[in-house]
Amino acid sequence: MVDRIVTGAHYGLRGWLVQRISAVIMAVYVFFVAGYIVLNSHFGDHLGRGGLDYYKWVMLFSNPLMRSFTLLFLIALFYHAWIGLRDIVMDYVRSAKVRLLIYVLLTVLLLLYSIWAVQILWGI
């Protein structure tokens, strides 16, 4: 086969869009958790709320809404990471065979992480 340069895969928009949307989801989650920690830290003591302890943390994560929100955050993170890592692999790995192999391994790994995340969140 002649070594031709081929382009025209007709995808890429969804990945780009998902990366933007997942970034917003992650930002909201990070601010929420950071805010929670600050309000329940020694700074929170001054507001009469007491410090952050194990029971509070368990309480927070027993809320099904918090669990779902965390799962949403993790899925956003994994999808975001998949697109970002794909972009890096595209630039640095020249062989299409190796590229495909890395994509498959990455997908399997991130899917396993997602299952693991569910197990952790609903195992509290």
Next chain:
Amino acid sequence: MKFKIYRYNPETDEQPYMRNYELDMEAGDMMLLDALLLIREQDDSLSLRKSCREGVCGSDAMNINGRNGLACITKLSTLKQPIELRPLPGLPVIRDLIVDMTQFFKQYHSIKPYLVNNDPPPETERLQSPLQRAELDGLYECILCACCTTACPSFWWNPDKFVGPAGLLQAYRFIVDSRDQATSERLDNLEDPYRLFRCHSIMNCVDVCPKGLNPTAAIGKIKTLMVKRTV
């Protein structure tokens, strides 16, 4: 004034090297190209491209103190000495400051840089309203000097697959032209992880454009149009 200029003649030199030059003069109002022409009187083996010498033709683009620009509209007084001149990065060097622009123009041609209109030609011109014409401002001024594209790491990495900022700015110039009828084909042509989506909006192109254009904004508008037709 002190200069340090990249020299490479593939017929005689094994390796490129930097050569020092000195001009006994004041910067004044002179442009870098004027100085280069004076250096050429000292050493006529120095090769460079130039034509209009006023920032219209885009021939004398080069890397000036680490930044791409046009020698003919870069004031000598704004440059730190020794002024270091290199050919545009990321393209094969033909000789000294002259690069092979084949890959650049290949990408430019791949976006079909001409109006596609299947209607029979009218008696007079194809008219535009002032508003439709205004859409082309900031796009039609591109002189294809390649300063932006050769400042783009995505192009350095994938010059055979990524269209590059200059090509994408031109692509948008035809997408947004009210007289063009091939918008969806043009978007199809660009919807590709390499051709368009290698751009990560780092804006090196905007930083160096000697005409003050904004390829990143044009690329953003192409992406917006793609989102619009998808959702």
